[in-house]
Amino acid sequence: MSKNSKVLNLKDKINGNEVDLSLCNLTEVPVKELAAFPKATVVDLSCNNISSLPPEFCNLSHLVKVDLSKNQLTCLPDDLGSLVNLQHLDLYNNKLHVLPVSFSQLRSLKWLDLKDNPLEPGLAKAAGDCLDEKQCKQCATKVLQHMRAIQEEADRAREKRLLREKELERKKEAKQKEREAREKEARKREKAEEKEKRRKEYNAQMAALAAQEQQQQQKKKSEEKKKKNGQPAADKKAAVKVAPKPQRSVVGLMLRLLLLLLLGLVAVAAACRLTDLQREAVCAPVNAAVDDGLVWAKEQEVVVRQLVHDLSSAVKDFLESAQTSKN
Template identity: 80%
Template sequence: MSKSSSSSSSSSSSKVLHLKDKVSGNEADLALCNLTEVPVRELALFPKATVVDLSCNNITSIPPEFCSLIHLVKVDLSKNQLTCLPDDLGNLVNLQHLDLYNNKLTVLPVSFSQLRSLKWLDLKDNPLEPDLAKAAGDCLDEKQCKQCATKVLHHMRAIQDDVDRAREKRLLKEKELGRKKEVKQREREAREKEARKREKAEEKEKRRKEYNAQRAALAAKEQQKKKNEEKKKKNGQAAGMVLMSNVLSADKKVVVESAPKPRRSLVGLLFKLLLLLLLGLAGVAASCRLTELQREAVCVPINAALDDGLSWAREQEGVVRQLVQNLSTAAKEFLESTQTSKN
């Protein structure tokens, strides 16, 4: 064991032995011991010592642990240097006699009002604040000291009530602030919820407008396509009409131009008319065959006739080929017979 711990242990033991020497029955006489602090731990070892005399020392304060000595009934702290008492002094519920004469106290702890067993109190020669000094009185005899205990307890209970009201008011204020804060929180959450709802509605409306715009664009595109098809049909019809008009104009021109030329042969004139007619028919057939006019009622018989003509030409192709072959064979035989006759 170290030297410091050994000395501390021996010092503690000496205090216990010293206090034991001072205890007699239910009394512990620690007056005039030059104490600067209350030996709380040592007093706690003697729960039967309900009367403690700590007068005429140099004690400046009382530790909070002193308030745990609830077995104390009478305490004498007169003629010390106390400037304050512990806040939990009211825990000494069995305390009946308290002597605080000739100290430096100005106020008492609010918990003093809880000393309901207190019957005797002396606060003379303390620089008490005016209201407390008025409640304490002079305390020059037993009767006045008892009155001092009653009046001071009443005074401290009034202070306790004020403190309780102030605390209650503070709690109510804090509760009100909490309620207002909660209301603001709910309002903020409601605003945020409404904002989210509005954003969703705006997003939905935006998507709906985009969808309608796409539908409108598709409809416009389809309408433009139909217009283009109708325009093509009209252009095809106009081209056919122009071609037919040109053919007719050409025919008229041929007739007009051929009138003043009586010397041309009739066969040449008929050949030209036939050629122009064929050209006109070819233009009409091409218009009905190659343009959008092929679905029109006017072009149906023309396309049918053209198909029939082509079919007939394909059918006659074999006949013409056979005819040419026969003519070739006949010519060959004719040439051979002619050659033989010459020989």
């Protein structure tokens, strides 16, 4: 039977509020067609080859009783708990290992059969044998309790995970703020260092300009001083220190020679005049020269006195004129 034929014949499968789709060799649930009949609250899908339920199956919230026994179901939709009106669920002889956590939200569920499924041990213990009506009702109650416990544990795990994530986020934000604070402090320190560097460079430039200006002023004063003196100071020192040296040495030598010669003449004159050598022929010209000198000195006495008088008058006039100009 094709899907089109199933859709066309779905009305033939409805009897009051019941839809019988068992033994139709179905591999999937005709969700859209079932949704078109909200008054059909009981659906029998047993003895087919259905391996999974589509997520849209959970939108059939009007369903009250669903029979999925003897199919190939390996899992159920995660939102199965949306079937809030579901009271009777038959999952006998499928391939289910676990149930979705949302199964705990099926608060209207009163009857459940999970026999002949490879359930995990905890779920199998809660499901029990379900051999009669009473045991299937107990199965619904205990499985709901079991799934609520799993739901609570999942909620706690999720809450812990959220707390961990919040804590990690808080630490991350704290580290981010700390890093930003360090970067801000580093930028502030760099700005302060840069400002200090610019200040030092400015002070160095001002000092260099001041030194250059002072040097220029000193150079200008030196040039003005050279202009006033008419000769560089270095040339004057050289003239004073170097040039006169040969003159002073020659003049000193000549003075020394004249002094020695004069002393020698005086010694000879004294020896010829005051000792017994005056009778010797050698001293005769010396004595004659001394006598002539004495006579000449007496003759020049008047001239010398006049010269000394004139010299004294000239010195007196010079001193008076100097005193007058000073005043």
